[in-house]
Amino acid sequence: MSSPQIAGLTIVEFTPTRMMLEFSPKIYYSRDIPHALQDLVNTMEVSYRRSLVAKDMFEAAILENTYEDEPDAPHISIINDVDDLDVTPAWEFYYSNRIWHGDDVPPPDLPNLRGCDCEGYCDPKSQTCSCLKRQQEYSGHLSGFIYDDKGRLKQRGFPIFECNDLCGCLDGCRNRVVQHGRQYTVNLRKTTNKGWGVFAGRQKIPKGSFIGVYAGELLTENEGEQRGIKYNKFGRTYLFQLDFYHLRPEESGTGGDEGDDDWQPKYVIDAYHAGNFTRFLNHSCDPNCAMNACYVNEANLDKPLLALFTRREVQPWEELCFSYTGYDSDEEDDGDIHVNNGDAVYAPCLCGAKRCKGYMFK
Numbered sequence: 001m002s003s004p005q006i007a008g009l010t011i012v013e014f015t016p017t018r019m020m021l022e023f024s025p026k027i028y029y030s031r032d033i034p035h036a037l038q039d040l041v042n043t044m045e046v047s048y049r050r051s052l053v054a055k056d057m058f059e060a061a062i063l064e065n066t067y068e069d070e071p072d073a074p075h076i077s078i079i080n081d082v083d084d085l086d087v088t089p090a091w092e093f094y095y096s097n098r099i100w101h102g103d104d105v106p107p108p109d110l111p112n113l114r115g116c117d118c119e120g121y122c123d124p125k126s127q128t129c130s131c132l133k134r135q136q137e138y139s140g141h142l143s144g145f146i147y148d149d150k151g152r153l154k155q156r157g158f159p160i161f162e163c164n165d166l167c168g169c170l171d172g173c174r175n176r177v178v179q180h181g182r183q184y185t186v187n188l189r190k191t192t193n194k195g196w197g198v199f200a201g202r203q204k205i206p207k208g209s210f211i212g213v214y215a216g217e218l219l220t221e222n223e224g225e226q227r228g229i230k231y232n233k234f235g236r237t238y239l240f241q242l243d244f245y246h247l248r249p250e251e252s253g254t255g256g257d258e259g260d261d262d263w264q265p266k267y268v269i270d271a272y273h274a275g276n277f278t279r280f281l282n283h284s285c286d287p288n289c290a291m292n293a294c295y296v297n298e299a300n301l302d303k304p305l306l307a308l309f310t311r312r313e314v315q316p317w318e319e320l321c322f323s324y325t326g327y328d329s330d331e332e333d334d335g336d337i338h339v340n341n342g343d344a345v346y347a348p349c350l351c352g353a354k355r356c357k358g359y360m361f362k
């Protein structure tokens with residue numbers, strides 16, 4: 001059948017392939033976040049909640065809730081060797097690596113998602129791989145994919161465009177890292193002065209390694225602002241804006257009347273009710289990790305995953321931290337995620353870094 005023509009223009013008809021028609025990943029909604037186990041544990045005697053059985057249950061809940069999406073991820077241990085007040089963090093959230101869509105948040109933009117036609121493994125020198133081309137549009141002078149041959153980030157601060165479920169390449173393609181989930185051991189450990197934190201295991205973690213996705217509810221900026229007001233009252237927030245430089249009108253080259261100062265990100269992630277170990281990452285003014293925007297099965301640029309990577313080699317048992325402000329001791333502004341700071345509440349920073357600024361956003 002020939003393509004239709006209007007005034008000399010050929011309209012190329014878009015025919016979804018069978019693979020596209022079959023591709024309908026499950027979407028998770030905030031309203032469906034399970035809470036029965038948390039509710040049950042919170043009705044139990046304090047003596048039970050402080051017993052080692054409660055710790056085993058917490059670790060088992062992590063395993064059970066991540067079995068489908070991260071079956072090979074190393075075990076997470078929960079350790080409190082600083083006091084006898086609790087054996088686990090509060091059972092106030094559902095442990096999950098997923099993104100739970102809030103009201104008014106659109107589902108992933110799959111109709112506009114494109115995959116490459118590569119066979120086998122994508123070649124970092126390819127002239128035809130569409131995923132490589134898209135990555136290079138956003139990664140300055142960096143050649144090849146943004147990952148090296150060991151799957152480590154070559155340079156942070158650029159958005160990552162991984163191969164996705166519509167691509168022809170194999171699962172072992174080097175442009176698939178975040179989607180394979182956590183590979184390094186992390187533990188949840190109580191600190192002496194910052195509540196619970198995230199710590200490396202017995203192995204060093206090389207620079208540029210993927211650690212985990214900041215999981216939680218994906219909410220509109222407006223909903224995030226309302227929740228932020230409540231969270232600021234009790235002094236702990238798990239809200240992070242999806243604020244990256246490539247999304248700003250001037251940076252993306254899309255122009256627009258809005259000045260940089262007026263621009264607001266459209267969405268936030270809230271890890272208060274659902275989230276994974278990353279919700280326990282503490283702030284440091286000299287952080288060993290940083291967040292990067294990452295796209296897998298999502299064509300809507302406003303909705304990247306928040307993917308945490310190491311920004312230097314991490315020593316065994318070292319605490320993993322990132323900068324809540326997006327600024328760190330090396331740079332004035334490095335393009336990382338910015339905390340939801342419309343009504344920022346500041347608190348003394350106890351990160352202990354040599355060049356600690358002395359305060360952090362609460």
Ligand SMILES: C[S@@+](CC[C@H](N)C(=O)[O-])C[C@H]1O[C@@H](n2cnc3c(N)ncnc32)[C@H](O)[C@@H]1O
Nearest residue numbers: 194195196235236280281282283349350351362
């Ligand atoms: C996202 S939570 C991090 C996990 C938290 N430690 C917990 O036990 O749930 C943020 C809170 O951790 C504490 N915190 C994180 N970084 C800190 C730092 N550098 N200095 C002091 N407190 C910190 C503050 O109470 C802050 O509001």
